[in-house]
Amino acid sequence: MAKDIFKKCREYRDAQDARAQGFYPYFRCIDDSRGNHVLCQGEEKIMIGSNNYLGLAQDPRVIEAACDATRRFGAGCTGSRLLNGTITLHEQLEEALAQFLQREAVLLFSTGFFANQGAIIALTESEDAILCDRENHASIIEGCQAALGQLIPFRHNSALALRNRLKRLPEEAGKMIIMDGVFSMSGDIADLPGMLQVAKEYEAITYVDEAHSLGVLGPQGRGTVHHFGVNDEVEIVMGTFSKSLGSMGGFIAGSRELIEFLKHKARCLIFTAALAPAVVGGVLKALEIMQSEPERIDQLWTNTRKMHEGFKSIGFNIGSTQTPIVPILIGSEAKAFRFAQRLFEEGIFATPAVYPAVRYGEAIVRTSFMSTHTSQDLDLVLEIFAKLARELGTFDDPIYTEPGRRRNVFDFALSEQARTKTL
Numbered sequence: 561m562a563k564d565i566f567k568k569c570r571e572y573r574d575a576q577d578a579r580a581q582g583f584y585p586y587f588r589c590i591d592d593s594r595g596n597h598v599l600c601q602g603e604e605k606i607m608i609g610s611n612n613y614l615g616l617a618q619d620p621r622v623i624e625a626a627c628d629a630t631r632r633f634g635a636g637c638t639g640s641r642l643l644n645g646t647i648t649l650h651e652q653l654e655e656a657l658a659q660f661l662q663r664e665a666v667l668l669f670s671t672g673f674f675a676n677q678g679a680i681i682a683l684t685e686s687e688d689a690i691l692c693d694r695e696n697h698a699s700i701i702e703g704c705q706a707a708l709g710q711l712i713p714f715r716h717n718s719a720l721a722l723r724n725r726l727k728r729l730p731e732e733a734g735k736m737i738i739m740d741g742v743f744s745m746s747g748d749i750a751d752l753p754g755m756l757q758v759a760k761e762y763e764a765i766t767y768v769d770e771a772h773s774l775g776v777l778g779p780q781g782r783g784t785v786h787h788f789g790v791n792d793e794v795e796i797v798m799g800t801f802s803k804s805l806g807s808m809g810g811f812i813a814g815s816r817e818l819i820e821f822l823k824h825k826a827r828c829l830i831f832t833a834a835l836a837p838a839v840v841g842g843v844l845k846a847l848e849i850m851q852s853e854p855e856r857i858d859q860l861w862t863n864t865r866k867m868h869e870g871f872k873s874i875g876f877n878i879g880s881t882q883t884p885i886v887p888i889l890i891g892s893e894a895k896a897f898r899f900a901q902r903l904f905e906e907g908i909f910a911t912p913a914v915y916p917a918v919r920y921g922e923a924i925v926r927t928s929f930m931s932t933h934t935s936q937d938l939d940l941v942l943e944i945f946a947k948l949a950r951e952l953g954t955f956d957d958p959i960y961t962e963p964g965r966r967r968n969v970f971d972f973a974l975s976e977q978a979r980t981k982t983l
């Protein structure tokens with residue numbers, strides 16, 4: 561008898577169990593959104609679970625530009641960029657981004673996930689090594705797993721660990737180091753200067769995912785490589801439109817020859833439909849606003865500092881975040897789910913992150929802040945977190961009472977599949 565492929569589906573009960581206990585935190589439906597506030601089943605919630613850092617997703621000028629693009633080009637491109645899907649707006653956005661990021665060329669992808677997958681798979685061959693920070697985003701890990709190159713994870717944000725990995729590789733192997741500029745769960749900023757020094761020693765190329773740093777770090781929000789002044793030393797920059805730029809889609813920026821190659825070899829680009837006109841029109845406008853209204857980024861950082869201080873003064877462990885992503889350490893998965901559920905009941909929208917997004921038993925409630933949160937919003941968020949910590953006994957958890965466990969808690973756990981592919 562043939563193996564029953566659907567057996568695992570029938571046996572999958574995690575989500576159902578969580579629903580039965582009233583703690584299911586995912587796929588929450590939003591009926592209406594103003595960015596910092598959303599409406600869920602008629603109730604208003606303060607949104608601290610999005611990546612809409614500059615509030616541009618709801619900006620009327622962005623929405624109008626998206627409508628204009630739709631009126632001119634239609635609702636969709638109905639085909640791949642390579643064939644019938646390229647419109648002038650795609651080329652304008654590529655040009656605008658290349659100028660903004662001070663790169664020779666840019667290539668748009670339909671999602672950030674595809675940008676990472678497409679570039680990593682197209683670039684690496686079987687004799688190449690891909691050195692990957694353990695906390696890198698799933699799209700990078702998936703790309704590395706699907707690529708012919710060998711995935712070599714290294715300890716989160718450790719140039720020393722990177723050097724130890726590189727030391728063991730044959731001199732002639734191609735080497736590509738990939739890291740998030742800002743890590744999506746911990747909010748850490750990558751130690752780019754340290755990594756680049758090691759990269760040079762071993763003739764490795766570097767690839768930085770700027771998904772959470774675009775619009776957040778560097779002059780005018782140009783990202784981590786500009787924040788550290790190392791734009792010329794990093795060969796590949798990847799970014800998304802799904803966070804500060806308030807929409808969806810992704811891109812790779814680099815040399816003209818890199819982009820020319822990816823345009824013709826990245827299957828995630830060639831075999832999927834181009835970004836819809838509304839998306840590209842909206843992103844073009846959002847990019848323009850981001851540059852002309854730097855006060856948005858200033859306000860984002862004012863809000864971020866307030867929340868770092870606020871959470872720490874309540875007693876929460878927020879790891880080593882330096883950015884608007886603020887992970888609140890809770891401990892067990894059940895506790896994190898309960899905490900998130902109580903937050904929701906109290907009018908706050910935030911979701912828990914559990915293994916394998918974070919280390920097992922060290923679940924967090926992931927919060928992230930926006931320039932459009934008001935002081936009132938933020939004070940209320942802190943008040944409710946403090947109340948729930950008391951109510952749920954958060955600080956009595958061993959994760960808080962055993963001091964040794966308060967360090968290095970956000971080490972990303974690679975899937976078993978990824979582990980087996982390591983050296």
Ligand SMILES: Cc1ncc(COP(=O)(O)O)c(C=O)c1O
Pocket residue numbers: 671672673674676697699740742744769771772800801802808809810
């Ligand atoms: C670091 C990082 N890279 C890539 C992505 C994928 O981006 P997109 O949502 O545009 O597919 C994300 C999204 O969560 C991310 O956090």
